[in-house]
Amino acid sequence: MADKKIIVNCATGEVTELDLTPDEIAQRAADAQAAIEAKAQADADATAKATAKAALLAKLGITADEAALLLA
Amino acid sequence: MANTYTKIASVAVGGAGAANIDFTSIPATYTDLCLKLSLRDTRTQIDDYVNLIFNNDSGSNYSMKSVWGTGSTTGNSNYSAQTANYVFQIAAASATASTFSNVEIYVPNYTSSNAKSFSTDGVTETNAATGTDRLDALTASLWSGTATINRITLTPGTGTFVQYSTATLYGIKNS
Numbered sequence: 001m002a003d004k005k006i007i008v009n010c011a012t013g014e015v016t017e018l019d020l021t022p023d024e025i026a027q028r029a030a031d032a033q034a035a036i037e038a039k040a041q042a043d044a045d046a047t048a049k050a051t052a053k054a055a056l057l058a059k060l061g062i063t064a065d066e067a068a069l070l071l072a
Numbered sequence: 073m074a075n076t077y078t079k080i081a082s083v084a085v086g087g088a089g090a091a092n093i094d095f096t097s098i099p100a101t102y103t104d105l106c107l108k109l110s111l112r113d114t115r116t117q118i119d120d121y122v123n124l125i126f127n128n129d130s131g132s133n134y135s136m137k138s139v140w141g142t143g144s145t146t147g148n149s150n151y152s153a154q155t156a157n158y159v160f161q162i163a164a165a166s167a168t169a170s171t172f173s174n175v176e177i178y179v180p181n182y183t184s185s186n187a188k189s190f191s192t193d194g195v196t197e198t199n200a201a202t203g204t205d206r207l208d209a210l211t212a213s214l215w216s217g218t219a220t221i222n223r224i225t226l227t228p229g230t231g232t233f234v235q236y237s238t239a240t241l242y243g244i245k246n247s
Contacts, residue, residue, distance in 0.1 A: 003089070003090075003091040003232060004086075004088045004089065004090050004091060005090065005091050005092050005094060006083055006085065006090045006092070006093045006094065007094045007096060008081045008082075008083050008093070008094065008095045008096065008239075008241075009081075009096050009097050010080050010081045010095055010096065010097050010098045010099060010241065011097035011099065012097075013081060015081075015083050017086065017088070017090075020091055028091060028092075028227070031123070031130065031155075031156075031227070032123075032227075032229065032230065034155065035123050035154075035155065035156055035158075035229065036229065036230075038151075038154055038155065039121075039151070039154075039158060039229075042149065042150065042151045042152075042154075043149060046148070046149050046150055
């Protein structure tokens with residue numbers, strides 16, 4: 001069964017179900033992969049930042065609240 | 073303050089599933105937009121996310137900050153210059169059978185000629201007490217486009233929306 005796309009025309013209320021074209025299927029796969037990779041990279045960056053922050057706090061021997069107090 | 077809601081359009085996914093849901097020709101006659109979603113997709117996990125784009129813009133024009141929780145921990149994520157907005161958190165194939173997530177997206181001032189901020193809250197409805205799958209999320213987002221929003225496209229991160237998923241778009245006026 002072909003993948004469907006649902007188009008809702010808000011001006012007319014018409015709902016249309018269409019089969020994805022081969023080009024749309026290929027583009028969809030590429031877009032999904034790109035989004036997964038971008039999201040994974042952002043998640044990894046956030047994790048690395050949190051890890052580095054925790055390591056620095058440990059090295060300094062202070063808590064996050066104490067660090068915030070220093071910067072206030 | 074917005075005080076009136078009008079249903080613009082609604083759709084329920086049929087037996088064939090849906091690779092995306094595309095609201096087109098959104099009228100510019102309201103103050104705000106609100107999208108109510110009840111979704112589940114075919115990803116083989118408890119949770120998934122949805123890629124949302126406005127006006128068919130898949131450029132690197134979306135940023136978001138999200139706080140989320142799993143069955144055992146909480147966390148936050150920061151995304152900038154993405155090609156879509158990630159709408160968390162929808163139920164996927166490993167969530168409790170026949171459960172659908174609840175998600176609301178609120179877009180104030182969608183006809184503004186400035187960048188558009190919007191908020192998303194979503195919960196993955198499932199009986200999971202532990203694990204690493206995200207069960208809820210609150211997200212503050214920004215689309216840098218300056219055109220009036222006239223189209224909203226929702227695409228699952230993985231797989232397809234399953235039958236009985238629904239999406240309803242409301243317009244809100246401030247008078």
